[in-house]
Amino acid sequence: MINQDNFQIIREWYEKYVAGFYTGDQEFDENIRMKEEHTERVCAVITDIGSSISLPDEPLVIAETIALLHDVGRYEQFAKYGTFVDLHSEDHALLSVKIIKRYAVLDAIEPPVKELILCGVTNHNKKEIPDSIDEDCLLYTRLIRDADKIDILKVITDYYANSARKRNKYMELGLPDTPEISDRVIADLSAGRFVHTTDLKTLNDFKLLQMGWVYDLHFRRTYRIFRERGYVRKLYEVLPHTPEIVTVYIKIEEFLTRQCAD
Numbered sequence: 001m002i003n004q005d006n007f008q009i010i011r012e013w014y015e016k017y018v019a020g021f022y023t024g025d026q027e028f029d030e031n032i033r034m035k036e037e038h039t040e041r042v043c044a045v046i047t048d049i050g051s052s053i054s055l056p057d058e059p060l061v062i063a064e065t066i067a068l069l070h071d072v073g074r075y076e077q078f079a080k081y082g083t084f085v086d087l088h089s090e091d092h093a094l095l096s097v098k099i100i101k102r103y104a105v106l107d108a109i110e111p112p113v114k115e116l117i118l119c120g121v122t123n124h125n126k127k128e129i130p131d132s133i134d135e136d137c138l139l140y141t142r143l144i145r146d147a148d149k150i151d152i153l154k155v156i157t158d159y160y161a162n163s164a165r166k167r168n169k170y171m172e173l174g175l176p177d178t179p180e181i182s183d184r185v186i187a188d189l190s191a192g193r194f195v196h197t198t199d200l201k202t203l204n205d206f207k208l209l210q211m212g213w214v215y216d217l218h219f220r221r222t223y224r225i226f227r228e229r230g231y232v233r234k235l236y237e238v239l240p241h242t243p244e245i246v247t248v249y250i251k252i253e254e255f256l257t258r259q260c261a262d
Contacts, residue, residue, distance in 0.1 A: 046147035052221035066120035
């Protein structure tokens with residue numbers, strides 16, 4: 001059993017925990033604040049998606065708790081390694097689980113519910129959802145993956161629209177901003193597959209990976225938010241309009257339209 005009272009206790013812990021990472025250094029604190037604001041919005045989005053599939057009260061609280069804690073490892077990751085790139089530090093989802101256990105955040109929650117929350121946090125950033133997880137965990141994993149992507153694309157498209165004024169190397173994963181596009185990235189998107197981060201070589205590859213997230217979504221409400229917010233178009237506008245990219249863009253827009261249909 002978990003209810004809003006449990007959630008508020010967890011939220012109070014989370015807010016105090018995050019507050020301890022602010023240093024007074026403007027650049028550092030901007031990145032901490034970015035992750036804190038991201039988490040707040042993911043909590044709202046996951047509730048939106050959950051409501052769209054008529055989740056009852058307790059499952060909605062479970063989903064929101066997963067959203068609140070899914071990136072709690074990001075703060076220690078950035079403080080320790082100076083990066084948000086897992087390949088250059090450690091898996092931030094697994095680090096989140098370590099922190100949740102280290103601080104006994106969920107110890108007052110019944111074990112079956114606690115395991116659902118930890119499962120959702122663990123799998124929110126994996127390349128693919130493991131076949132081994134059960135149906136209950138699968139639902140929450142799909143919810144957090146969709147909600148996370150929605151807000152990451154809000155952050156990233158806002159950034160791309162203003163990056164000429166102020167660059168942030170942490171937002172760009174340290175990738176070179178050069179015109180090249182990797183053949184593997186184009187091949188995956190042309191085949192209707194999402195791109196893996198290990199195949200990224202340039203910032204343009206990263207933008208295409210984000211466009212291809214439409215192939216890793218699970219709920220009609222998510223697809224509709226993608227379309228309402230114009231994420232695919234916004235990413236397309238900050239990419240070179242080569243014939244390969246135009247073809248990929250048209251294919252993705254057509255796929256998105258089909259998935260949004262009643």
